[in-house]
Amino acid sequence: MIFKMFNYRPSFMEFLKDAKYVAFSKSSKVSGAKKKFPKVLQLPITYNCNSKCVMCNIWQMDYSNEFSLEEFGTFLKDPVFSKIQHVGINGGEPTLIKGLVDYAELILQLPSLKTLNIITHGFNKKQLFPILEEIYAKAKAKGIQFHLSISLDGYENIHNTVRGLKVFSIIDQNIKKIQDDMGSYCDSMNLGCTVIKQNVNHLIELDEYVKTAYKIPIKYRLGIENKRIESHLLKDQYSLLPDPSVQTAKEFFYSRYLLAQTLKDKFKYFAIFYFMNAKKRKRLLGCDWKDQGITMDSRGEIYYCAVQSDKIGGLREEAGDKAFFSEKNIDYRKSIIEKDCDNCIHDYHGKPERANIFIMLKDLVQDKLYWVNYRFKINLF
Numbered sequence: 001m002i003f004k005m006f007n008y009r010p011s012f013m014e015f016l017k018d019a020k021y022v023a024f025s026k027s028s029k030v031s032g033a034k035k036k037f038p039k040v041l042q043l044p045i046t047y048n049c050n051s052k053c054v055m056c057n058i059w060q061m062d063y064s065n066e067f068s069l070e071e072f073g074t075f076l077k078d079p080v081f082s083k084i085q086h087v088g089i090n091g092g093e094p095t096l097i098k099g100l101v102d103y104a105e106l107i108l109q110l111p112s113l114k115t116l117n118i119i120t121h122g123f124n125k126k127q128l129f130p131i132l133e134e135i136y137a138k139a140k141a142k143g144i145q146f147h148l149s150i151s152l153d154g155y156e157n158i159h160n161t162v163r164g165l166k167v168f169s170i171i172d173q174n175i176k177k178i179q180d181d182m183g184s185y186c187d188s189m190n191l192g193c194t195v196i197k198q199n200v201n202h203l204i205e206l207d208e209y210v211k212t213a214y215k216i217p218i219k220y221r222l223g224i225e226n227k228r229i230e231s232h233l234l235k236d237q238y239s240l241l242p243d244p245s246v247q248t249a250k251e252f253f254y255s256r257y258l259l260a261q262t263l264k265d266k267f268k269y270f271a272i273f274y275f276m277n278a279k280k281r282k283r284l285l286g287c288d289w290k291d292q293g294i295t296m297d298s299r300g301e302i303y304y305c306a307v308q309s310d311k312i313g314g315l316r317e318e319a320g321d322k323a324f325f326s327e328k329n330i331d332y333r334k335s336i337i338e339k340d341c342d343n344c345i346h347d348y349h350g351k352p353e354r355a356n357i358f359i360m361l362k363d364l365v366q367d368k369l370y371w372v373n374y375r376f377k378i379n380l381f
């Protein structure tokens with residue numbers, strides 16, 4: 001009855017996952033002071049990109065002097081990567097890397113690895129399918145989960161506008177081909193949409209198309225400033241936060257929150273809505289990069305996170321664990337968490353603080369009580 005009241009009807013297994021999500025949430029705030037080996041590696045494997053997205057400047061950035069395969073293998077042997085369980089390959093565009101399968105094979109040798117994820121724009125058709133087939137076969141042989149995420153920022157011309165290229169039809173065909181033969185390419189797959197000025201008024205159209213054309217989920221995230229891809233230089237042309245159309249985004253994310261059928265998804269979309277709606281910004285979502293994440297770019301330079309962190313070291317010059325755990329850099333990470341994290345809504349995958357989950361639950365209860373009281377008054381009078 002309680003689940004029905006909150007538009008939440010999980011299966012037994014989903015309920016157990018949600019219970020685990022709450023049980024393993026953080027009981028206290030993360031300061032960034034603890035010296036723990038990272039478990040999550042964000043790997044922008046190249047700055048090269050053949051898309052021209054309005055919310056990203058990476059396609060105009062220098063991609064010279066990137067690591068060789070041999071150098072990359074040496075970097076991964078650094079002790080700082082010894083406990084890595086999850087690796088996310090992004091870019092730039094990963095499929096532009098010559099020999100990407102060989103790079104992936106080195107990643108799959110990490111001693112603690114459990115999952116490998118690749119984010120791609122999905123329109124390099126010639127490279128995409130053989131790359132996915134080979135990487136998936138190698139990951140499967142090692143018992144490592146391989147996940148694929150394809151960017152889809154609108155239906156037809158809206159996506160083309162966001163990407164700066166007429167590529168929707170190619171991506172549409174590629175998505176359908178992969179989902180129809182998932183067992184050849186990956187263990188799981190989703191689509192990712194970055195919500196910005198150019199697509200905010202067309203999200204329902206995209207959502208309906210995804211529901212009817214595909215059998216895979218689409219996840220929405222708010223476009224924000226990101227140092228690594230220099231999107232902070234372009235914020236006036238894409239960002240919703242100072243724009244009147246932010247109201248449309250608020251309504252959309254609130255609708256996702258109400259319609260979500262898992263506690264984790266409900267919390268994610270509520271947290272984005274809360275972030276946009278608050279007079280004083282507050283991040284409710286967890287973030288692995290506060291205490292157990294590391295970013296390494298295609299030149300072996302390392303960062304705590306991609307969004308706010310400056311370079312903390314370079315593996316061409318020094319040991320990664322030395323840079324990651326230096327007192328100076330730990331103090332820097334603490335300052336990022338203290339000053340910048342509440343102004344960021346970028347990553348959605350870290351364990352949240354339990355107190356923040358209860359902010360959402362409190363909102364749910366208040367909303368239901370309001371409508372119960374409203375109906376009571378209507379019937380009374």
